[in-house]
Structure formats: structure tokens, C-alpha cells
Amino acid sequence: MARILFSAHDTGGHTVTDYVDAGNAEEALASLAARGLANIRLHDAVEIAAMREDRMAIPPAMRQQQAAFELRLHTEPGIRTFGLELLRRNRIWLGVDGALLLWGLIGGDRVLVVLALGFLAFSFLPPLWQYRHAMRYDRMLRACALGQWDVAANLIGQLARNPRKPLLAFDLAARAACIRAVQGDLQDARSALEAWRPKLDKSPGMVDQRIASVCHAGGDYAGFVAAMRKAFEAAPGNMTHRLDLALAEARVGNPDVVADIMAGLDERKLPSFGRPFVDWARGMVALRHGRPEAVQVLGAATQGFLEYAANPAVWTSLALCSGAYALALAQLGRKQEAEMALHHVWPVLRVHGDTMLLTLLKRELKGALQ
Incomplete structure (x- = not known):
């Protein structure tokens, strides 16, 4: 349940x-x-x-x-959203504290001032202290997206010292494995995640889904697609696994099998943030088959990801989809629009881009990419 x-x-x-x-x-x-x-x-x-x-x-x-x-x-992560929610939930105490503080200041009552400040600190400091873990996780996501592997590994180590939730512990292990794969240790990185299977046996396909990410990080695209297929076969009714497989095939596998995979997709059962992935998969098939509708479909997918652009967990997907959109534009001769589409995402795309996508972009845009 x-x-x-x-x-x-x-x-x-x-x-x-x-x-x-x-x-x-x-x-x-x-x-x-x-x-x-x-x-x-x-x-x-x-x-x-x-x-x-x-x-x-x-x-x-x-x-x-x-x-x-x-x-x-989901769309506005960070200290600002957390702080505003903290203020909203403590607005009554904040009003009482403010009144006590003002009364103490006007009346020259130092004890009342100290008590008011103490109540204020008691209301806000503990949750802010706890939120430091979320801030550290956010920094780790940003470092991973930008390929700052030493920074990311250090933050993962700090977060892993006290992983309060099993899901977080697995996520950190998967991200650490991706870093190992990037650095050339793909086999050991895969083995590190295989050890999680007994702990996650109630979530079929989850380990294979993250092994797929490790394979992609290590440049093993065949392994990436194979692991996504294994995740799907472990839970064929899971719409996320089905969509992940379709997208993997569309990006670096066989685009001709995507339609059959997508035929069983019920978009209503996808989480809301999964909707742009549907357009991305369809757009990639159109792009690889040279169909002009690729621009429109990939443009819609990119717009969908932009809704979550403040969330660093989405940066890699946004960059990869934007890269495909830019390629579709460039192949239609719309070079300036293509360069604009890449402007903000290139620092991430240059780290995580599929080899074929990056090669084609550099050929189409030549000296525009640094």
C-alpha cells in the first residue's frame, strides 16, 4: 500500500x-x-x-x-519554499512572539525580550537545522548534473553517514555508482547496486532501472537499454518502467520497437512529471526517422520539463531533451533557434549527452558549441 x-x-x-x-x-x-x-x-x-x-x-x-x-x-525546491511554509505554519506563534518582543522593547523589559527571542528561536531553528540535509542533497544533485564529481562524491559521503530512510540510502548508493562508472569502474559500480536486490524485492525493476543509469553514465548504451528492458519485464504493469524502456530505445536503441512499447502506455497512471517523457520518446523516434514533426513534439517535451527547471533532479532530462530539440531545429536550418535552445543547458548536456546526439549537434552547429 x-x-x-x-x-x-x-x-x-x-x-x-x-x-x-x-x-x-x-x-x-x-x-x-x-x-x-x-x-x-x-x-x-x-x-x-x-x-x-x-x-x-x-x-x-x-x-x-x-x-x-x-x-x-516539485517545481520550486529550495530554502525559499521551505522558509515560506515554515512562516505560514508558525504564523500564530510568530504573531505572539512579535507582540511580546515589541512589548518588551517598548517597556524596557529585558526578560520579556529574551523570552520572545527564545520562543522565536525554538520555533524556527530546529526545522531549519533539519533542513540542512535537504540543502546538502540539493547541492549534490547540482554537482552531479554539472559533472562536478569530486564535489558530488563528498556530499554523497556526508549524506550517507546518516541515511534516515531506506529510499535515500539506495538513491545515494546509485548516484555513487554512477560516479564510479563515469570514472571507468563500470563493473564494480553495477555490482554495488546488485547487492541491493534483496532489500528492494518488493519494488521489482527498481534496481535494474538504476543499473541502467549506471550503464549510461559509463557509456555502455547497450547495457543501458538492456537494463531498462529488464526493469520493464520485472514489472510490465509499471507505466514508468514501460516509458523508460521506450525512451531508452528511442534515444540509443531501436526506434522501430518504440511504438509497440508505447501502445501499452496509460498516461493517466504516470506521475505528472512523467508526461514530458512521453513527448520526448515520441519526438526522438521522429527525429531519428528524419520526420519534420520532431521539432513540434520535442519542443512540447522541452516546455514540459521547463515547468520543473528549478529542480536540479530534472536538469539532466531537460538538457538531453533540449539537445534533441536543438538538433531537430538545426536540421531544418533554424541554427539560431537551436543555439538558443542549448544556451542554458549546455553545461549539463556536455557532461551527460548521448554520444550520437553530441556528435550530430557539433556537426550541425560546428563552432557554436564550446
Whole structure:
């Protein structure tokens, strides 16, 4: 059973953001539709949500505001969003503290001033201290995206000293394995993740999905596609694994098999952030077959990723998709637009780009890429 983040509209047209308990995406959609909700969007991959034990401890009265906060973090992660939420949740205490502080200052009561400052510190410092882990994780994601491997490895080491959640521990292990693969130790990197299979046997395909990322980081594109196929075969009903396989084939595998894979895709069951990946996969097939609609489809995918551009977890996907979009533009003679599409993502694309994509971009744009 997973507690899945969703948003929808009620019968009055008002937006509802909450969690729904379900065993899979199909159950979640059916349960929400039975409540009379419409325009339902799931915002979690079910296998990830199932490992979010922290959600089970959310008090019922806090569920909707916590869900809304989580959803904001998808598109606006960082200290600003966290700080505003902290202020909102403590607004009553903040008002009381402010009144006490003002009263103490006006009346010259040092004890009251100290008490007010103490209450203020007690309200804000502990959560800010805890948030340092999230800030460190954010820095690690940025370092990985930009290929700052030593910085990323150091931050992973710091985060791994106290991984409070199994999902985080696995994620850190996978990212460390990617760094090892980049540095030429692909076999040992794969072996490090194989050791996680017994711990994640209730999430079929998850280990293979991350092994695929390790293979890609190490330049083993055949291994990348094979691992994605293994993840899909372990859980054929998992729409995320199906889409991942389709995209892997479209990018560096056999684009002729993508249509058959995508035929079984139910986009309603995808998390909301998965929607741009659908256009990306379709656009890559069009691009590799030389069809002119590649520009429109890849442009739509890029726009979809831009919604999450503030989140460094999306930077690599945004860069790769933007690179494909730029190539489609360049092949139509729209070189200036292609260069503009690459302007902000090139520092990431040059690190993570597929070899074929980078080769074609450099050929089409020649001296424009540094």
C-alpha cells in the first residue's frame, strides 16, 4: 500500500491536493473518481510512494497542507519554499512572539525580550537545522548534473553517514555508482547496486532501472537499454518502467520497437512529471526517422520539463531533451533557434549527452558549441 500525492478538482471546481492510499495507480484513480473528483493527476511513482514511510505519520488535519507543500517543492525546491511554509505554519506563534518582543522593547523589559527571542528561536531553528540535509542533497544533485564529481562524491559521503530512510540510502548508493562508472569502474559500480536486490524485492525493476543509469553514465548504451528492458519485464504493469524502456530505445536503441512499447502506455497512471517523457520518446523516434514533426513534439517535451527547471533532479532530462530539440531545429536550418535552445543547458548536456546526439549537434552547429 502506498500513500500517493495527487491533485484534482472537486464537484465545485475547487482544487484538491491530498494523498490517496492505494496499491497501484489504477486503484488510486478508481478511488478518487469514486469520490467525484475530476482532472485527477498523480504526482508520485507508486513504487517510490510505497517506500515513503514518513507520510504515514502525517496527522489527518495536516494532510492537505502537507500535500500542497510537497507539490510546491516539485517545481520550486529550495530554502525559499521551505522558509515560506515554515512562516505560514508558525504564523500564530510568530504573531505572539512579535507582540511580546515589541512589548518588551517598548517597556524596557529585558526578560520579556529574551523570552520572545527564545520562543522565536525554538520555533524556527530546529526545522531549519533539519533542513540542512535537504540543502546538502540539493547541492549534490547540482554537482552531479554539472559533472562536478569530486564535489558530488563528498556530499554523497556526508549524506550517507546518516541515511534516515531506506529510499535515500539506495538513491545515494546509485548516484555513487554512477560516479564510479563515469570514472571507468563500470563493473564494480553495477555490482554495488546488485547487492541491493534483496532489500528492494518488493519494488521489482527498481534496481535494474538504476543499473541502467549506471550503464549510461559509463557509456555502455547497450547495457543501458538492456537494463531498462529488464526493469520493464520485472514489472510490465509499471507505466514508468514501460516509458523508460521506450525512451531508452528511442534515444540509443531501436526506434522501430518504440511504438509497440508505447501502445501499452496509460498516461493517466504516470506521475505528472512523467508526461514530458512521453513527448520526448515520441519526438526522438521522429527525429531519428528524419520526420519534420520532431521539432513540434520535442519542443512540447522541452516546455514540459521547463515547468520543473528549478529542480536540479530534472536538469539532466531537460538538457538531453533540449539537445534533441536543438538538433531537430538545426536540421531544418533554424541554427539560431537551436543555439538558443542549448544556451542554458549546455553545461549539463556536455557532461551527460548521448554520444550520437553530441556528435550530430557539433556537426550541425560546428563552432557554436564550446
